[in-house]
Amino acid sequence: MGAPVIDVRDVTKTYETASGPFTSLRNVSLRVQPGDFLAVVGRSGSGKSTLINMITGIDRPTSGEVHVAGAAVHELGQQALASWRGRNVGVVFQFFQLLPTLTVAENVMLPMDFCATFPAKERRPRALALLDRFGIADQADKLPSALSGGQQQRAAIARALANDPPLLLADEPTGNLDSCTALDVLELFAAIAAGGTTVVMVTHGQEAAPYITSTMELADGAVTAHV
Numbered sequence: 303m304g305a306p307v308i309d310v311r312d313v314t315k316t317y318e319t320a321s322g323p324f325t326s327l328r329n330v331s332l333r334v335q336p337g338d339f340l341a342v343v344g345r346s347g348s349g350k351s352t353l354i355n356m357i358t359g360i361d362r363p364t365s366g367e368v369h370v371a372g373a374a375v376h377e378l379g380q381q382a383l384a385s386w387r388g389r390n391v392g393v394v395f396q397f398f399q400l401l402p403t404l405t406v407a408e409n410v411m412l413p414m415d416f417c418a419t420f421p422a423k424e425r426r427p428r429a430l431a432l433l434d435r436f437g438i439a440d441q442a443d444k445l446p447s448a449l450s451g452g453q454q455q456r457a458a459i460a461r462a463l464a465n466d467p468p469l470l471l472a473d474e475p476t477g478n479l480d481s482c483t484a485l486d487v488l489e490l491f492a493a494i495a496a497g498g499t500t501v502v503m504v505t506h507g508q509e510a511a512p513y514i515t516s517t518m519e520l521a522d523g524a525v526t527a528h529v
């Protein structure tokens with residue numbers, strides 16, 4: 303097997319709180335290979351978001367190491383982190399988080415503008431090609447508010463893939479969609495993973511089972527299953 307896209311090694315995260323230290327991840331290790339579609343499951347408060355924050359470098363482990371897409375994320379400074387993240391990690395959220403005053407195409411161009419990954423004249427054609435891939439090219443020049451929830455999530459997925467990152471993280475991406483639209487989005491993720499992009503998704507639902515390649519379960523900050 304080649305190098306994993308995600309290699310989390312024995313990570314523990316302890317927060318100092320008013321009522322004393324609180325450990326939200328306990329000795330968590332995780333390896334995810336290119337093209338995997340991993341679901342991270344567990345009850346509310348089990349540590350799913352904390353783990354995602356370790357992988358993106360939004361937060362640092364108290365102990366352990368986090369290697370993602372060739373970077374030692376736990377060691378990067380803020381500036382290096384921002385630049386690394388922009389090129390290597392696309393993120394999709396439950397509530398889409400498209401910028402409401404920009405058109406759909408402009409939202410998709412934003413990561414390309416931020417990281418200057420593609421020459422300026424290539425950015426709009428690339429955004430349109432991504433929107434076309436997800437079946438919403440005809441929505442490119444509308445504001446996000448004019449789109450349905452499913453269309454907004456497709457636009458958000460296009461934005462997350464704008465810089466062609468090796469890793470796509472999704473935090474309850476179907477939580478705000480009806481069940482039929484949710485299955486469409488899961489199918490898209492499966493196709494994205496089959497194309498070689500690693501997809502990691504936090505989810506509460508069971509409906510992802512036919513689409514994912516593995517599941518990791520957390521309880522009280524510890525890995526209880528990884529199949």
Ligand SMILES: Nc1ncnc2c1ncn2[C@@H]1O[C@H](COP(=O)(O)OP(=O)(O)OP(=O)(O)O)[C@@H](O)[C@H]1O
Pocket residue numbers: 317318319324325326344345346347348349350351352353
């Ligand atoms: N900054 C922080 N300071 C103190 N405790 C925190 C902090 N961040 C998270 N926690 C605690 O760590 C535990 C795990 O939180 P986390 O958000 O990772 O859970 P989760 O599984 O993502 O939950 P949900 O499904 O509700 O989003 C929770 O008990 C939470 O209160």
